Amino acid sequence: MTKENAWSRYTDDDLKSLEALSARYIRFLTACKTERECADEAVRLAKEAGFRDLAEVIAAGETLRPGDKVYTVNMGKAAALYIIGEKPLEEGMRILGAHIDSPRLDVKQVPAYEDSELAYLDTHYYGGIKKYQWVTIPLAIHGIAAKKDGTAVQIVIGEDPADPVFCVTDLLIHLAADQMAKKGTVVVEGENLDVLVGSRPLKGSDEGEGSETKKQKEAVRANFLRLLEDKYGIGEDDLLSAEFEVVPAGPARECGLDRSMIASYGHDDRVCAFTSLEAFLETGAPEYTACCLLVDKEEIGSVGATGMRSKFFENATAEVMNCTGGYSELKLRRCLRACRMLSSDVNAAYDPLYASVFEKKNSSYLGHGLVFNKYTGSRGKSGSNDANAEYMGWIRRVMDDGNVSFQTAELGRVDAGGGGTIAYISALYGMDVIDSGVAVLNMHAPMEIVSKADVYEAKKGYQAFLTAKQ
Numbered sequence: 001m002t003k004e005n006a007w008s009r010y011t012d013d014d015l016k017s018l019e020a021l022s023a024r025y026i027r028f029l030t031a032c033k034t035e036r037e038c039a040d041e042a043v044r045l046a047k048e049a050g051f052r053d054l055a056e057v058i059a060a061g062e063t064l065r066p067g068d069k070v071y072t073v074n075m076g077k078a079a080a081l082y083i084i085g086e087k088p089l090e091e092g093m094r095i096l097g098a099h100i101d102s103p104r105l106d107v108k109q110v111p112a113y114e115d116s117e118l119a120y121l122d123t124h125y126y127g128g129i130k131k132y133q134w135v136t137i138p139l140a141i142h143g144i145a146a147k148k149d150g151t152a153v154q155i156v157i158g159e160d161p162a163d164p165v166f167c168v169t170d171l172l173i174h175l176a177a178d179q180m181a182k183k184g185t186v187v188v189e190g191e192n193l194d195v196l197v198g199s200r201p202l203k204g205s206d207e208g209e210g211s212e213t214k215k216q217k218e219a220v221r222a223n224f225l226r227l228l229e230d231k232y233g234i235g236e237d238d239l240l241s242a243e244f245e246v247v248p249a250g251p252a253r254e255c256g257l258d259r260s261m262i263a264s265y266g267h268d269d270r271v272c273a274f275t276s277l278e279a280f281l282e283t284g285a286p287e288y289t290a291c292c293l294l295v296d297k298e299e300i301g302s303v304g305a306t307g308m309r310s311k312f313f314e315n316a317t318a319e320v321m322n323c324t325g326g327y328s329e330l331k332l333r334r335c336l337r338a339c340r341m342l343s344s345d346v347n348a349a350y351d352p353l354y355a356s357v358f359e360k361k362n363s364s365y366l367g368h369g370l371v372f373n374k375y376t377g378s379r380g381k382s383g384s385n386d387a388n389a390e391y392m393g394w395i396r397r398v399m400d401d402g403n404v405s406f407q408t409a410e411l412g413r414v415d416a417g418g419g420g421t422i423a424y425i426s427a428l429y430g431m432d433v434i435d436s437g438v439a440v441l442n443m444h445a446p447m448e449i450v451s452k453a454d455v456y457e458a459k460k461g462y463q464a465f466l467t468a469k470q
Contacts, residue, residue: 003365003368003407004368004405005367005368005453006367006368006369006405006453006454006456006457007260007367007453009405010453014456017456018452018453018455018456019452021278021452021455021456021459022254022262022452022455022456024274024278025252025262025271025274025275025455026251026252026253026254026262026264028041028270028274029251029252029262029264029265029266029267029270029274030159030251030252030264032100032266032270033102033140033142033245033247033265033266034104034142034143034245034247035077035078035100035101035296035306036076036077036143036144036243037142038100038270038273038294039073039076039077039078039079039100039294040076042071042079042081042273042277042292042294043071043073043079045277045281046069046071046081046281049069049281050069051069051070051071051081052068052069052070052071053070053071053072054070054071054072054082054316054319054320054323055072057070057323058319058323062323063323063324063325064084064320064323064324065084065324066084066085066086066285067083067084067284067285068083068084069081069082069083069084070082070084070320070323072316072319074305074306074310074312074316075305075306077100077101077296077306078100078294078295078296078306078307078312079292079293079294080291080292080293080294080312080313080316080317081277081280081291081292081293082289082290082291082316082317082320083280083283083285083286083289083290084289084320084324085285085286085287085288085289085290086285086286086287086288087287087288087289088324088326089289089317089320089321089324089326089331089335090326090331090334090335090338091288091335091338092288092335092337092338092339092340092431093288093289093290093291093317093335093338093339093340094286094288094289094290094291094339094340094341094465094466094468095290095291095292095293095339095340095341095342095426095431096276096279096280096290096291096292096293096341096342096344096462096465096466097276097293097294097295097308097341097342097343097344097422097426098269098272098273098276098293098294098295098343098344098345098437099269099273099294099295099296099297099298099299099302099308099345099422100269100270100273100294100295100296101126101127101296101297101298101299102127102247102265102266102268102269102270102299103125103126103127103128103129103268103299103444104125104126104127104245104246104247105123105124105125105126105134105139105168105193105195105245105246105247106123106124106125106126106243106244106245106246107121107122107123107141107143107195107239107242107244107245107246108121108122108123108124109239109240109241109242110122110239110240111123111239111244112197112221112224112225112236112239113218113221114218114220114221117199117201117219117220118196118198118199118220119196119197119198119199119220119221119223119224120194120195120196120197121141121166121194121195121197121244121246122194123193123194123195123246124190125190125193126245126299126300127299127300127444128299128444129444130184130444130445131185131187131188131189131190131193132170132184132187132188133445133446134168134188134193134446135167135168135169135170135188135193136167136168136169136170137167137168137248137446138158138165138166138167138248138249138250139158139165139166139167139168139195139246139247139248139249140156140157140158140159140163140165140166140246140247140248140249140250141155141156141157141158141166141195141244141245141246141247142155142156142244142245142247143155143242143243143244143245144242144243145232145234145238145239145241145242145243145244146238146241146242146243147238147241148241153232153233153234153238155232155234155244158249159249159250159251165249166195166196166197166246166249167195167196168188168192168193168194168195168196169196170188195246197224198220198221198223198224198227199220200220200223201216201219201220201222201223202216202219202220202222202223202226203219204216204219247265247266248265248446248447251264252264252265255449259452260367260451260452260453261366261449261450261451261452262449262450262451262452262455263447263448263449264447264448265446265447265448266448267346267438267440267443267448267449267450268345268346268440268443268444268448269298269344269345269346269437271346271437271438271440271450271455271458272344272345272346272436272437272438272458273294273344274455275344275438275455275458275459275462276292276294276342276344276462277292277294278459278462279459279460279462279463279466280292280462280466282463283463283466283467286466286467287467287469287470289320290466291317293313295307295308295312295313295422298345298421298422302422302425308422308425308426309425314332314336317332317335317336318332321335333429336429336430336431337429337430337431338431339426339429339431339432340391340394340431340432340433340465341423341426341431341432341433341434342433342434342435342436342462342465343385343421343422343423343426343433343434343435343436344435344436344437344458344462345421345422345423345435345436345437346437346438346439346440346443347364347371347373347409347411347435347437347438347439347440348363348364348411348412348439348440348443349363349364349365349366349439349440349441349449349450350363350364350365350366350439351441356413357412357413357416357417358412358413358416359410359412359413359414362408362409362410363409363410363412364407364409364439365407365439366439366441366449366450366451366453366454367451367453367454368405368407368439368454369404369405369406369407369453369454369457369461370399370404370405370406370407370436370437370438370454370457370458370460370461371406371407371408371409371436371437371438371439371454372392372395372406372407372408372409372434372435372436373408373409373410373411373434373435373436373437374386374387374392374408374434374435375387375410375435376411376418376419376420376421376423376435377418377419377420378417378418378419378420379414379415379418382418383418383420383424384420384423384424385421385423385424385426385427385433385434385435387423387432387433387434387435388432391432391434392434394432395434395436395465398464398465398468399461399464401464401468402460402461402463402464402468403460404457404460404461404464405453405457406457406461407439409439421435423435436458436461437458438450438451438454438455438458439451439454
């Protein structure tokens with residue numbers, strides 16, 4: 001089948017809309033580099049669009065009616081937003097689900113140490129990364145420190161042009177003969193991804209008249225900790241209950257002389273989260289209740305209280321159903337069974353420089369529109385949600401009716417590798433689910449690349465899905 005480049009279809013009005021959407025997306029990527037920041041921004045945008053906190057509706061004993069808009073947040077790291085439809089919830093919802101976590105370096109609970117008069121923060125990498133890609137690039141620290149009194153201090157260091165940045169060091173090429181002979185998986189060891197944070201010692205204390213200044217033990221480490229406390233009010237003990245994430249520093253940027261692409265950290269999966277949220281917030285009163293689900297922990301298996309494996313989505317939907325006045329356990333099960341969902345996650349874009357791991361006719365391409373993966377998984381479709389042919393047929397009609405450029409793809413050649421999404425978890429309810437998203441070059445690298453055209457088509461596709469008739 002011929003794959004048409006979406007750029008060839010655009011009118012001047014399309015291009016204006018595309019560039020406006022891309023500018024908003026670049027701002028989103030630049031501001032939202034952690035799952036907490038993404039959830040906060042989703043709530044801010046939802047409130048601007050007239051959404052109310054579901055907890056307030058419940059506390060007031062109010063009834064939700066068609067057209068009402070509510071949101072709920074889980075531990076600051078995941079969010080579910082609903083627009084109540086005309087049909088009873090028992091008849092199902094239209095769900096856009098994406099994850100808002102991305103691969104990164106997490107600072108350990110006891111992180112600060114000094115070696116040879118250099119101060120470091122010890123880290124543990126999060127998600128699938130090529131560890132050698134994280135050395136010698138400017139890094140920023142985002143996160144919170146939760147104090148014993150219940151207050152939380154937020155920090156972002158390394159994003160403002162006036163801020164310092166941080167770095168993981170690497171061995172100079174002149175001494176790297178043994179290192180260069182290693183396999184890529186161990187060129188840089190996980191325990192060596194420690195972040196350099198200082199080299200200036202804290203001035204020693206005066207022991208008394210006539211005495212020499214005493215050199216403080218680990219004075220560089222002490223100076224770093226003093227600065228952290230003086231500027232942010234975070235003591236060393238507070239690091240025990242901190243969540244600091246180390247991410248590439250700097251803004252998202254246009255890529256290519258033609259400015260047709262966007263280069264940034266975190267396209268996986270914020271490109272799908274952003275376009276899902278944009279499409280959702282512009283949806284009017286739908287026939288079927290619409291849901292935008294933004295979850296955490298996908299990069300490490302969707303585990304934990306904020307991942308898709310938790311009961312957050314199910315519990316939130318039960319509360320929404322109860323507020324419509326029609327809750328029962330059986331009706332909730334019927335609702336979840338009748339849902340249709342797009343598991344919105346990225347796919348590997350075909351890269352001609354690494355053609356051997358792709359199968360050309362079943363690959364996704366930059367600029368060819370929204371990608372649908374009937375199945376993901378690896379080696380014999382292990383771990384995949386294999387969407388039904390009937391659902392794929394319905395999706396094709398919806399996309400064609402919405403004039404959406406779309407393509408179908410797999411994640412590389414058979415036995416070349418593979419990956420997973422949240423689709424198989426949602427499918428456990430018996431609902432129709434298919435993976436859809438945007439093609440990405442350099443997936444899971446500190447800098448990933450997408451096409452502006454695919455961002456535009458993703459939003460169009462998600463809008464078409466939310467408003468589609470049965």
